[in-house]
Amino acid sequence: SRTLHLAVIPGDGIGQDVVAEGLKVLDAVLPETVRVETTGYDLGASRYHATGETLPDGVLKELQSHDAILLGAIGDPTVPAGVLERGLLLKLRFAFDHHVNLRPARLFPGVDSPLAAHRADGAAPGGPEIDFVVVREGTEGPYVGNGGRLRAGTPHEVATEVSLNTAFGIERVVRDAFARAKARPRRKLTLVHKTNVLVHAGHLWDEIFQRVATEFPEVTTDYLHVDAATIFLVTQPERFDVIVTDNLFGDILTDLAAAITGGIGLAASGNINPSGAFPSMFEPVHGSAPDIAGTGKADPTATVLSVALMLRHLGLPEEAARIESVVAADLSSRPGAAPRTTSQIGDALASAVAG
Amino acid sequence: SRTLHLAVIPGDGIGQDVVAEGLKVLDAVLPETVRVETTGYDLGASRYHATGETLPDGVLKELQSHDAILLGAIGDPTVPAGVLERGLLLKLRFAFDHHVNLRPARLFPGVDSPLAAHRADGAAPGGPEIDFVVVREGTEGPYVGNGGRLRAGTPHEVATEVSLNTAFGIERVVRDAFARAKARPRRKLTLVHKTNVLVHAGHLWDEIFQRVATEFPEVTTDYLHVDAATIFLVTQPERFDVIVTDNLFGDILTDLAAAITGGIGLAASGNINPSGAFPSMFEPVHGSAPDIAGTGKADPTATVLSVALMLRHLGLPEEAARIESVVAADLSSRPGAAPRTTSQIGDALASAVAG
Numbered sequence: 001s002r003t004l005h006l007a008v009i010p011g012d013g014i015g016q017d018v019v020a021e022g023l024k025v026l027d028a029v030l031p032e033t034v035r036v037e038t039t040g041y042d043l044g045a046s047r048y049h050a051t052g053e054t055l056p057d058g059v060l061k062e063l064q065s066h067d068a069i070l071l072g073a074i075g076d077p078t079v080p081a082g083v084l085e086r087g088l089l090l091k092l093r094f095a096f097d098h099h100v101n102l103r104p105a106r107l108f109p110g111v112d113s114p115l116a117a118h119r120a121d122g123a124a125p126g127g128p129e130i131d132f133v134v135v136r137e138g139t140e141g142p143y144v145g146n147g148g149r150l151r152a153g154t155p156h157e158v159a160t161e162v163s164l165n166t167a168f169g170i171e172r173v174v175r176d177a178f179a180r181a182k183a184r185p186r187r188k189l190t191l192v193h194k195t196n197v198l199v200h201a202g203h204l205w206d207e208i209f210q211r212v213a214t215e216f217p218e219v220t221t222d223y224l225h226v227d228a229a230t231i232f233l234v235t236q237p238e239r240f241d242v243i244v245t246d247n248l249f250g251d252i253l254t255d256l257a258a259a260i261t262g263g264i265g266l267a268a269s270g271n272i273n274p275s276g277a278f279p280s281m282f283e284p285v286h287g288s289a290p291d292i293a294g295t296g297k298a299d300p301t302a303t304v305l306s307v308a309l310m311l312r313h314l315g316l317p318e319e320a321a322r323i324e325s326v327v328a329a330d331l332s333s334r335p336g337a338a339p340r341t342t343s344q345i346g347d348a349l350a351s352a353v354a355g
Numbered sequence: 356s357r358t359l360h361l362a363v364i365p366g367d368g369i370g371q372d373v374v375a376e377g378l379k380v381l382d383a384v385l386p387e388t389v390r391v392e393t394t395g396y397d398l399g400a401s402r403y404h405a406t407g408e409t410l411p412d413g414v415l416k417e418l419q420s421h422d423a424i425l426l427g428a429i430g431d432p433t434v435p436a437g438v439l440e441r442g443l444l445l446k447l448r449f450a451f452d453h454h455v456n457l458r459p460a461r462l463f464p465g466v467d468s469p470l471a472a473h474r475a476d477g478a479a480p481g482g483p484e485i486d487f488v489v490v491r492e493g494t495e496g497p498y499v500g501n502g503g504r505l506r507a508g509t510p511h512e513v514a515t516e517v518s519l520n521t522a523f524g525i526e527r528v529v530r531d532a533f534a535r536a537k538a539r540p541r542r543k544l545t546l547v548h549k550t551n552v553l554v555h556a557g558h559l560w561d562e563i564f565q566r567v568a569t570e571f572p573e574v575t576t577d578y579l580h581v582d583a584a585t586i587f588l589v590t591q592p593e594r595f596d597v598i599v600t601d602n603l604f605g606d607i608l609t610d611l612a613a614a615i616t617g618g619i620g621l622a623a624s625g626n627i628n629p630s631g632a633f634p635s636m637f638e639p640v641h642g643s644a645p646d647i648a649g650t651g652k653a654d655p656t657a658t659v660l661s662v663a664l665m666l667r668h669l670g671l672p673e674e675a676a677r678i679e680s681v682v683a684a685d686l687s688s689r690p691g692a693a694p695r696t697t698s699q700i701g702d703a704l705a706s707a708v709a710g
């Protein structure tokens with residue numbers, strides 16, 4: 001028998017609501033041979049207001065001893081924008097070297113897309129499916145915080161942002177993306193960048209991508225500029241299988257990808273350290289939506305799907321797949337049905353995975 | 356009587372085809388009191404192959420003496436990616452200080468959008484209209500080419516891209532965007548950036564935006580992170596009136612904006628120097644599409660709409676409006692009609708603006 005040591009950071013707003021349901025489903029899906037031991041961490045807006053801390057070193061250290069982290073949502077209007085994002089969320093991603101930011105985008109049957117060609121009602125069986133995964137680099141690029149302001153507040157001010165890209169950092173995430181593409185039926189990998197303008201970083205990404213491609217002859221590759229990629233995401237999303245891209249382009253593309261597949265309320269993500277040197281962290285893509293916190297209106301589906309990503313990462317692919325198929329069934333039963341509360345959805349998913 | 360001195364750079368591929376039609380419509384729309392004198396410049400792939408030049412200093416100097424530049428499209432598969440984009444297109448934008456990169460996004464009646472809520476057939480009169488303008492900064496940000504590669508080709512390589520942002524550069528484009536918003540019926544301006552991550556440049560943009568806002572109390576303002584902006588562009592595009600953003604975010608958002616309003620085949624743009632110190636340049640957003648060059652399949656509409664932007668910039672707003680209304684009528688007559696060639700569309704638009 002095995003015990004999963006799980007750190008739980010519910011965070012702010014609806015983070016609390018959805019994490020509770022994620023854990024419910026987790027408990028229900030695990031076989032008797034796998035136990036889960038959770039430790040809750042009170043981080044986010046209230047901690048910040050109480051102590052001024054976003055992520056104390058002691059907590060970071062404790063988190064490190066866990067097998068994985070489940071995070072709800074971070075952010076509150078009472079905290080200056082960016083403080084919790086950088087002091088907690090990005091700090092965790094960087095401290096635990098979460099270089100594979102994995103974001104699947106799948107339009108489940110029954111879920112409506114804003115795209116006319118992918119309306120739930122119009123979706124002919126066998127029609128074009130949206131089912132791709134974005135592998136977003138998570139530890140470098142324009143997210144490193146490098147830059148500054150000169151002559152701040154004067155008419156002569158200059159502000160810089162430096163995107164840092166290393167061969168080491170690019171190669172490991174590109175390799176990971178190739179491996180994921182190879183394991184999927186379509187075996188296609190698209191590099192997205194802006195090589196015609198960002199020549200320094202762009203060419204490095206491109207060269208490494210080409211070199212690693214020779215090790216994966218089974219994988220078909222192509223390249224798109226980020227601007228063109230946004231066009232294809234709304235005109236031809238079925239063309240994508242796996243996308244690999246940098247931290248900022250990945251941030252942008254995955255919100256758009258979520259929007260075309262039913263919204264960020266359904267989008268799961270994993271901040272993964274494939275080496276296992278540090279715990280990986282799983283979180284819904286949506287924010288803390290403080291206006292509906294505690295009302296039962298939040299959809300826990302993105303968190304439940306994030307739990308599935310976590311289980312797959314922890315070597316429990318069957319349990320992950322069971323969650324995903326139960327979610328798929330639940331989503332397809334929704335059109336026309338009465339709306340349910342957060343915990344009603346969680347209960348339904350939990351009893352379905354158990355049954 | 357007045358003479359417009361117009362430099363014409365047809366460029367590559369369909370650039371030749373569409374520019375011919377743009378000029379046809381220009382000739383037809385001008386009153387007798389305004390003459391146009393065009394000088395063609397042979398720049399692009401064939402010049403590059405013949406002489407190795409992209410934009411010789413002598414040509415740059417000649418271009419400078421014109422009232423405006425009309426550009427078709429740049430790019431050919433026989434030229435290494437980025438060479439013409441940077442050596443010609445971006446060089447012109449930077450040399451002539453085109454800091455206002457103006458890109459209207461309007462879904463004309465009869466034109467189909469990939470968005471279900473905006474299908475041509477389903478568009479209820481009075482339903483949500485897509486009609487906004489992106490003011491993209493055109494001379495700084497991540498487009499400055501600043502950066503480099505250290506230990507190139509080794510496993511220890513590091514590549515950087517530096518985004519340069521000046522108070523001077525931001526303030527002038529923000530001010531221009533406020534003035535444009537003030538002149539529109541809805542008077543709304545949205546700043547798009549990523550201030551929670553790109554804090555140095557982001558805060559500078561935000562501070563200047565807030566300060567200039569106090570001079571435009573009639574204009575309603577809001578702010579969106581770039582990732583959230585892409586979501587709204589596909590779920591609620593009618594919320595936008597004027598968007599102001601940096602060079603790279605503007606590049607991404609305007610391709611997406613074009614995609615939801617019928618495609619880049621219809622998207623016009625102006626690279627504007629509002630001071631008039633250098634000629635402004637007008638170009639369709641689409642590329643050179645060498646595969647259909649000369650076949651009559653290219654739609655000249657984006658170029659014709661770019662001519663309208665040019666006329667408005669040159670102080671001929673009535674002629675600009677006449678072109679736009681003729682284009683609107685032409686587009687709304689298309690559903691169900693037989694397809695026409697590039698020059699048939701140009702002829703139809705020319706005779707309509709003349710008549």
Ligand SMILES: CC(C)[C@H](C(=O)O)[C@@H](O)C(=O)O
Pocket residue numbers: 085086089090251285551552582
């Ligand atoms: C909250 C923010 C810092 C974060 C990011 O930019 O990565 C979010 O947008 C995301 O995609 O997880």
Ligand SMILES: CC(C)[C@H](C(=O)O)[C@@H](O)C(=O)O
Pocket residue numbers: 196197227440441444445606640
């Ligand atoms: C061709 C390329 C350099 C250019 C840009 O990135 O600005 C294009 O995408 C555009 O939007 O005009």
